[in-house]
Amino acid sequence: MALALKQINPAVMPVYPITPQTPIIESFAKYQAERSVDTEIIIVESEHSAISAAVGASAAGARTVTATSSQGLALMNEILYIASGMRLPILMAVSARALSAPLNIHNDHSDVMGARDAGWVQLFSENVQEAYDNILIGLKLAEMSRTPVMVIMDGFITSHSFENLNPLSDEEVKKFVGEYNPEKFLLDVDNPVVFGTMALPPHYFDFKVDQDKAMRQSFDDYKKITEEFSKLSNRSYSSYESYELDDADQVVVVAGSTAGTAKDVVDKLRKEGKKVGLLKIKLFRPFPTEEVKNALFKAKNIAVLDKAMSFGTKPPLYSEIVNSLWNLQPTTYNLQSYIYGLGGRDIFQSDIEKVFEDLISGDVSDEIKYIGIKK
């Protein structure tokens, strides 16, 4: 991620340390110290000020990025809505991590799921390569759709892992992201503009409807950008990835690094002749409802694996899948919700094999199942 940010050479980057996001800002600071970027790094006193300064910098007309995790993202929450409401194309790298209490520094998706209705595009990354690619795609998407973008990778699992990476060349990145030339910005003092107005009942609602339209429009922008990116990188990109899905009866749906583990399980079970498949969600906001419906309509049993909770109801990804499939008639599928890995509890291939076994044996119900919790 830091390499992608270096190649972008953003104008402003307000930063505040938090585990497990810190390697991003540390690597970036080294790039600045060796003068391979000329970014203004603002070493702020909290994440709240990081996103606040990002709002100021972006409104001023500067290409702006930041990074955070967990409590930091929760502390930013108020300003996330302001950034998206002002339609500022800020890019934020998030190392997803559990939320306190109890305190836990390891990975799950509680932090990013808590921000899912803040009006930010959310891109999940399975591995280091996707995290790198998503930074480039995300920046271009933010600026094209004028909607802020969160690029999410799993804390520690991806943020601290060593993997092979095929980066683009600096020139290719430069050409792909282009120059940032906003239409209206604060430093254009000859054309003064007001950011952050107060809108009363006759106007506020309309602002929000427009914002939602923009978010939906960003889905088409995402398609355009990923097509261009696929040509450039020879890596195919879309809002989801289907893995052995075409003829699969038993399907697991997941987002983030666990997709990698699940692919190995699918390979193993396929060798045993079982018709299993995987649907990996890459774009979580806006949610690719139609695409998911089309990808899943042949499945018999579907297990949705969430790495977050929505206390008192079904978890977020599960709810999105239900929402995608609700008008599929006749109802040909069974759906099972699983929650796994909270606070960094490992999920093993054997756990995912067990999920497929449940599906195959028809052990499917309306009750949430918890992977790795002893009954």
Next chain:
Amino acid sequence: MNEELTKNLAPGHGTCAGCGIPVIVRTILGATDDPVVVINATGCLEVTTTVYPYTPWKVPYIHNAFENAAATASGVEAAYKVLLKRGKIPRQARDDSPRRIKFVVFAGDGGTYDIGLQSLSGALERGHEFVFVCYDNQAYSNTGGQRSSATPFGASTQTTPSDRKDFGNELFRKDIIEIVKAHHIKYIAQANAAYPEDLKAKAEKAFATKGPSFLLVFQPCNNEMKFPTSQYVAVGKLATESNFWPLYEISAQGGSATGGEKMKYTINYAPKERKPIEEFLKTQGRFKHLFTPENKKIIEEIQGQVDEGWKRLQKVASIK
């Protein structure tokens, strides 16, 4: 209306009749010839100047939230620095040089002393070049007059109401100037909306300052201090004539890059004969309850505080 006066903030804003905020804003912004960008915390000034789809602002303006005006300004100022470096700041026709832009934050006492204190501290310590203006009406006026940490001892507010056995706010006003001073910035001043000439001179110095500067401006609020709309200048003058709100400044003498170790206090105005504090207190409904036999000692205590404060100020101002 005077065109020069309204070149940055036009008429048609919605502040209350007899509010001093427009005077503060116009006086300060009028003290520089450079273009300005205004950063505003949530509060009276913000809600009265940004109701969509209208605005009296003739300069670029951003309101982010309540507690983060200084952090927002940090971002704007950093953007200016990097875009200047990259040759992307609009150029002026005169000599094709990039625009020199000034950054001014306006926040109330809530957005400065209380909820905005952390982001203010961070921005001051980082040395961003901007002028932070606190228009201080000593309470949360925009939400209807609750106590803030700028509310003086003895004032009755919505959250510290006086009653027969309660004299209102029992806590002392936070010394925000000394807190700001601890950040080693080069220019700090206390001013008053009722003294616009003094305010203008201070704003000019603030704009000429390298790095951050801080102006604390007394803003007599007729709504929440409770006095007739015609009286804000009179109430403001009494605040200074009684030494309740002295006009003074603190500036660095040479010193180090971070603002210098030699800070000089200057009292800008010393009343020939300081007025008793009662004269200031009696003009305002928030102190009305103090004028009873049982609260006489509270007024005496306030007088003691004011005199002590003035002595302390004279002492630090006499240090060469």
